[in-house]
Ligand SMILES: [Zn+2]
């Protein structure tokens with residue numbers, strides 16, 4: 584258990600991108616009341632040029648795959664989405680902030696070493712991990728995936744990497760070394776979902792002792808969205824709370840929340856500020 588210094592206030596980074604599509608049209612306006620807080624660091628779109636250097640992209644993806652993404656309309660969005668994740672993790676490691684929420688225009692978890700799809704182009708979490716390993720010698724990471732769908736891209740990249748614990752709540756069941764899939768029924772209550780998460784995530788992360796926790800936060804499993812499992816929008820801040828407290832116990836609170844699937848504007852508007860508030864607690 585990490586004991587925080589008296590007077591230490593958690594600093595949360597919010598990484599914002601303007602190439603994010605209709606579902607996030609209400610942001611950053613909806614962050615009013617949060618952005619003014621002294622311990623919130625707001626990082627806007629054009630962070631660095633280039634947002635992800637070519638040699639870093641090549642540590643995760645094949646040259647052919649990068650070229651195929653380059654030919655899509657989402658190349659720039661993908662580059663800046665994953666660039667935000669790389670920068671968030673880097674700034675946390677450097678001690679500038681404690682944890683972060685990253686707004687993305689394209690997702691992470693369906694982007695593998697040599698394939699992409701389902702709204703995901705580059706795997707930002709994998710790029711952030713490659714950067715932390717290369718730059719700072721960090722080694723062990725946990726990735727929690729609460730998007731409604733299986734994180735096939737992330738699994739493809741880390742399946743044989745014993746220093747990355749990948750816990751994915753989806754529609755299949757697997758418990759093999761550092762690869763874990765937790766089968767979630769088509770309809771589940773928040774309480775049941777959170778109970779499963781608590782059992783499957785907390786103890787494993789505590790035992791694994793990662794240097795940082797990444798959370799693929801998809802809200803598509805909310806009732807009425809395209810991956811519905813019947814969850815209420817309040818389930819996501821409760822997950823955030825769990826992620827934050829686990830990270831506090833095992834890695835001094837170092838955690839990056841990455842926006843993944845979900846399409847409804849009203850759900851985004853309701854739960855994203857609450858998720859961020861939980862990270863700031
Ligand atoms: Zn999804």
Ligand SMILES: [Zn+2]
Pocket residue numbers: 732733734751752753754755763764765
């Ligand atoms: Zn899965």
